[in-house]
Amino acid sequence: METSGLLKAIAVAASLALAACGGGGGSPKFNTGGDSGGTGSTGGTGGTGGTVTVQVLKLGNGTGSGFTSGALATTKSVLQSGSSATISLNVVDENNAAVSEAYSVSVNSNCVGTGLAKISKNGGDVSQVTTSNGLATFSYTPQGCVGTDTINATLVTETQSLSAEVTITVEQDQVLAVEFVSISKNQLSLRGIGGQETAEVVFKLVGAQSAPIIGEDVTFSLSTTEGGISLAPGTSTGVTDSEGKVTTVVQSGTTATTLKVYAVHDASQIQGSSSDIVISTGVAVDNRFSISYDTQPANAYNTDGIAVSINVIAADQFGNSPPDGTQVRFVSPEAGKVDDACSLIDGRCSVQWLSASPRPADMRVGLLAYMRGAESFTDVNGNAVYDGADTFTEDRAEPYVDANENGMYDLGEFYVDTNQDGDRDLGNNKWDGPCMQGVNAAAICDGESSIFIARQLRIVMSRNDACVVAITGFPAPKPAGGSIDLTVAADAAASGVITLDDCNGNPWPKGTTFKWEVNEADTNILALYGLKAGTISNANLDNGGHDFALQLAGNASPSYTSSKQGTLKLTVSFPNSTNLEFEWRIIYPVEP
Structure with missing residues (x-):
C-alpha cells in the first residue's frame, strides 16, 4: 500500500471513531469533510457521515x-x-x-x-x-x-x-594573493625602555573570487633585523585558519628604524607585504613639542563663546610620533574655557578654547599645554642614548603660566606640581628621560624617567575699536570738527609711521580690514605709497598694534596756480560690521 493510501485509511478510521463517540462539537487538527456531529451534551445524534482528510505534501x-x-x-x-x-x-x-x-x-x-x-x-x-x-x-x-x-x-x-x-x-581554489589585513601596533618602542615592544601582523590568502583559502602553509620574514628585531618564537611560519588568515608577531630591537613584514605562501611562493612598522623611543621630547592656534586675535573683548582652535604636535628624538592615544593636557587659568585634554593621533591633536569670564585687564590670556616626555639632548656620538659624551641644553623646571609675561615664575602664577610637594621645583641638573641602558649599557639613567614637557601661548581678546597710539613724521589725525594740516609741496614727499591698536594695547581682531586712500580735489597731484589695504589675519601678539609706514609724494610739475586741499583717510572695518575713520587734511601750497 502506498503512503498516501495508508494516510487516507487512518483518516477514515479516525472519522469512524469520532462518529462512534457521538461527535464532540470541535473539529480535530485535520481538514474535515461533511457536517459536524451532534451537540455531545446529550449523547448527540452523530454526524452526517463526513470524513476527515489530510493533505499529503x-x-x-x-x-x-x-x-x-x-x-x-x-x-x-x-x-x-x-x-x-x-x-x-x-x-x-x-x-x-x-x-x-x-x-x-x-x-x-x-x-x-x-x-x-x-x-x-x-x-x-x-x-x-x-x-x-x-x-x-x-x-x-x-x-x-x-x-x-x-x-x-x-x-x-x-x-x-x-x-x-x-x-x-x-x-580547491588557486591562491592568487597574500593580502595584508592588519597590524596591532604600527609603532613599537625600542627594546628595553618599557614601552610597547611587540605587534601582531595578520595576512590573508585569497583565491580567484576573493574567497579565503584555508589550511595553507605560510612563511614570514622581516625587511630588516637591525638591532635584534625578530619574529616571536613559534611565529615564523603559520597555517591559514577558517577565514584564510595567518598571524605572526614582531619583536622590536634596540635600533630606531622602519621595517616591513613579508608573508610567502609556501606552495605558490606568492608574497604579501605589511605596512611600515616604526621602531623608535615613542617618548615626546621637549624641543619637538609645539603649540599653535588658528584664529588670533580673537574678537572676544566683550563676547562669550568665541572659539579658538589650539593645535599641538609632538615627536620623539628621531622625529617619530609618540604612540597613538598619548594624552596632552591643557589649562587656561586666567580666563575662558578649554578642553582638558586631547589624544595624539599620528603625533597631533587639537582642543578648543572658548572666550568667557573672567577677563584680565590686559585681555591677554595664558594657556598651557603639557604632557609626559623627556628633556632634549645633543647626541654628540650618535648612539641614540644620553651618555657621558652628550649634553642637554634645557634643565626643565615644573611648567607654569607666565600670566604677567615677564619671562619668569612669580608667586601666585599657576604651575603643574609634578611631584605634589606643594612647591614649584626647579630643574635637577640631570637629564630626565627614559632609561636607555637596555639599548646601550653606556646610557646614563640618574635623572627622572619622565617629566612634564610644556608649551604656552597667548590668546588675545581684542575689541572692535581703533586708536592712534604713535605717530612719527605726520601730525595727529583731524579731531571731530577740527582741522590738522599735512603740507606736501610739489616735487617733495612727506613720510611717516602711524601705529594703531584696539584701544586696549592689543592688535585688532582677526578679520578686521583697513584701507588708506587719498581724496583730492584734482587728480594726479599726490601719490600715496605703502600698504594701502589689507585684512588682519594671525597678528603678532607681541606687537601691541599695527604699524603703517606711508609716504605722500607731490607732483613734480604742478599745473595749479592756487593752493589745493585733499584728505588722507584711513577706514577700519571690524568683524562686527562697525567702521571707524581717521582723516588728515592735505594742503598743496602753490610753488613760488
Whole structure:
C-alpha cells in the first residue's frame, strides 16, 4: 500500500471513531469533510457521515511528471570557493501539483555550519526560506569549503517531516594573493625602555573570487633585523585558519628604524607585504613639542563663546610620533574655557578654547599645554642614548603660566606640581628621560624617567575699536570738527609711521580690514605709497598694534596756480560690521 493510501485509511478510521463517540462539537487538527456531529451534551445524534482528510505534501524539485522527491535542484554541481550556485526546491501535493499555501523550509549544510560557506537570499544570510506557490530558491556560496558539501532542506508540519538534499563539489581554489589585513601596533618602542615592544601582523590568502583559502602553509620574514628585531618564537611560519588568515608577531630591537613584514605562501611562493612598522623611543621630547592656534586675535573683548582652535604636535628624538592615544593636557587659568585634554593621533591633536569670564585687564590670556616626555639632548656620538659624551641644553623646571609675561615664575602664577610637594621645583641638573641602558649599557639613567614637557601661548581678546597710539613724521589725525594740516609741496614727499591698536594695547581682531586712500580735489597731484589695504589675519601678539609706514609724494610739475586741499583717510572695518575713520587734511601750497 502506498503512503498516501495508508494516510487516507487512518483518516477514515479516525472519522469512524469520532462518529462512534457521538461527535464532540470541535473539529480535530485535520481538514474535515461533511457536517459536524451532534451537540455531545446529550449523547448527540452523530454526524452526517463526513470524513476527515489530510493533505499529503512532498518535498523535492519540479512539479507534475517532472517532480523528483527528496532532491534539490542546483544550477551548478561544481564550484570554486567564492562562486555561487542557485538552489531551488518545490513543495507539492500527492498529485505533484504545487501547493499554494506558504511553507517555511530550513536549509543548512556541513560547511555552512562551520562557517566555510553561506546560504543567502536577497543579499542576506538565511537559515530558512519560504515557498511561494510551492517554490523557494536560495544561493549557496562556499567560502573556504573544499570537497563535497551536502545542502539539506527540511520541512516539518504537524503530520509530516520531509527532507531533500543536493551535493555540490567545491574545487580547491588557486591562491592568487597574500593580502595584508592588519597590524596591532604600527609603532613599537625600542627594546628595553618599557614601552610597547611587540605587534601582531595578520595576512590573508585569497583565491580567484576573493574567497579565503584555508589550511595553507605560510612563511614570514622581516625587511630588516637591525638591532635584534625578530619574529616571536613559534611565529615564523603559520597555517591559514577558517577565514584564510595567518598571524605572526614582531619583536622590536634596540635600533630606531622602519621595517616591513613579508608573508610567502609556501606552495605558490606568492608574497604579501605589511605596512611600515616604526621602531623608535615613542617618548615626546621637549624641543619637538609645539603649540599653535588658528584664529588670533580673537574678537572676544566683550563676547562669550568665541572659539579658538589650539593645535599641538609632538615627536620623539628621531622625529617619530609618540604612540597613538598619548594624552596632552591643557589649562587656561586666567580666563575662558578649554578642553582638558586631547589624544595624539599620528603625533597631533587639537582642543578648543572658548572666550568667557573672567577677563584680565590686559585681555591677554595664558594657556598651557603639557604632557609626559623627556628633556632634549645633543647626541654628540650618535648612539641614540644620553651618555657621558652628550649634553642637554634645557634643565626643565615644573611648567607654569607666565600670566604677567615677564619671562619668569612669580608667586601666585599657576604651575603643574609634578611631584605634589606643594612647591614649584626647579630643574635637577640631570637629564630626565627614559632609561636607555637596555639599548646601550653606556646610557646614563640618574635623572627622572619622565617629566612634564610644556608649551604656552597667548590668546588675545581684542575689541572692535581703533586708536592712534604713535605717530612719527605726520601730525595727529583731524579731531571731530577740527582741522590738522599735512603740507606736501610739489616735487617733495612727506613720510611717516602711524601705529594703531584696539584701544586696549592689543592688535585688532582677526578679520578686521583697513584701507588708506587719498581724496583730492584734482587728480594726479599726490601719490600715496605703502600698504594701502589689507585684512588682519594671525597678528603678532607681541606687537601691541599695527604699524603703517606711508609716504605722500607731490607732483613734480604742478599745473595749479592756487593752493589745493585733499584728505588722507584711513577706514577700519571690524568683524562686527562697525567702521571707524581717521582723516588728515592735505594742503598743496602753490610753488613760488
